Ligand SMILES: *Cc1c(COP(=O)(O)O)cnc(C)c1O
C-alpha cells in the first residue's frame with residue numbers, strides 16, 4: 001500500500017515529527033464528518049473549517065470481496081484479522097501489542113427464555129474477554145499504531161476507568177511512557193487495574209467532563225508536548241477500533257447482519273463506529289444489504305442521549321452524572337447527536353434504566369448465562385429487557401446485546417446483594433441444620 005505523506009500543518013497539536021511519512025494501511029486521509037473537508041493523516045481531531053470531528057477516510061478500492069473474505073478468515077484470532085479495514089500498517093500483527101478481540105459471541109438461550117425472546121435469536125457479545133477486561137483494548141490498539149506513526153513517546157487519555165487500564169497495558173507492552181487521568185473517586189477495581197501496569201495514574205478532583213477539559217488544556221500546552229491522547233488528538237484512529245465489534249459480530253453470525261443491536265453509550269463513539277463498520281461490510285459485499293436497528297443504552301443517572309431521544313431533540317443537553325455505571329458516566333457525550341441520527345435512521349431507539357435495574361440485570365445475566373458483566377453490561381441487558389417490554393425490540397428477530405466489561409472491576413455494584421448462603425461448622429449436622437441437605 002502506498003505510504004501517505006503528512007504535510008506540516010498549522011494545527012495547534014504538535015507532533016514531534018509531523019513532516020514524516022506515515023503508513024497507516026488503507027487510511028487515506030482525515031475527513032470532516034460535518035463538511036467533508038479533507039486533510040492529510042496527522043494527530044488532528046477537529047476540522048479547521050467548521051470544528052466538526054475528523055474521521056478516517058479509506059481507500060478500499062483495490063479489494064475484491066471473495067479475496068478479502070478469505071484473507072480475513074485466514075487471519076489471526078484477534079482484531080488484526082481485519083487489518084485491511086483499519087488505520088494500521090499491513091505488518092501490524094507482528095508489532096508488540098496486546099492483540100485484543102475475537103471475543104465470544106454467546107448464544108444466550110437461557111436469557112432469551114427469561115426475556116421472552118425466540119430461542120436461538122439472542123446473543124451476547126462478551127467483550128469482558130479482552131486482555132484488560134473491557135472493549136477499550138480494541139480502540140487503544142488502533143491509537144497506539146497512530147502514536148507510533150506520529151512519533152509520540154507518551155500515551156495518555158481521559159478515562160472513566162477502563163480506558164486507563166487499556167492504555168496502561170498497551171503502553172507497557174509497546175514500550176511507551178503512559179500518564180493517564182481519571183476522576184479520583186472511581187471504583188477500587190478500576191484504579192488497581194489501571195495502576196498495576198506501572199504507568200502514571202493521576203486522579204483529578206472532578207468528574208469525567210472535568211478530566212476531559214483538563215486534557216484538552218494540556219494538549220495545547222508545552223507540558224503536554226509529544227503526548228498522544230488516545231481519545232483526544234488520536235481520537236479519529238482510536239474510534240475506528242470499535243468497528244471491529246461490528247466485523248466480529250457479523251463474521252461470527254456467518255457473515256450476516258444481526259437484525260437488532262443493543263449498544264451502551266458513554267461518549268457515543270462505540271455505537272457510531274459499529275454502525276460505520278456495518279455499513280462498510282455492506283459496501284464491501286461481505287454481508288447482504290438488509291435493514292438493521294441500533295438501540296442505544298444509558299443509565300438513568302447519566303442519560304443525556306436518551307432524554308434527547310425521547311424529547312425528539314437533535315441536540316444533547318449535558319447532565320451531571322450520578323450512577324453506579326461509572327464507565328458510561330459521560331455527561332456531555334461528544335458523539336451524542338450522531339447517536340440520535342443513527343437510532344432514528346435505523347428505526348432503533350435510545351433507552352435508559354435505573355441503578356436498581358442495572359444490578360438486577362447483572363444478576364440476571366450471571367444467573368442465566370454464567371457471564372459476570374460490569375455495570376455497563378447491566379445497562380445493556382436491562383435496556384434490552386425494557387425495550388422488549390415496551391415493544392420496541394422485536395423478540396423474534398436476531399438480537400445482539402453487548403457486554404463491554406468485566407464484573408470483577410465493579411464488584412461493589414453487586415456486593416451488598418450477594419454473599420455467603422450460610423456459615424457452618426465442618427460437620428454434617430451443621431450442614432443439615434442450615435437446610436442445605438438434598
Ligand atoms: C468506554 C466504554 C463504553 C463506550 O464508550 P463510548 O465512549 O460510547 O465509545 C462502553 N462500555 C464500557 C465498559 C466502556 O468502558
Ligand SMILES: [Zn+2]
Nearest residue numbers: 032035047050
Ligand atoms: Zn468541517
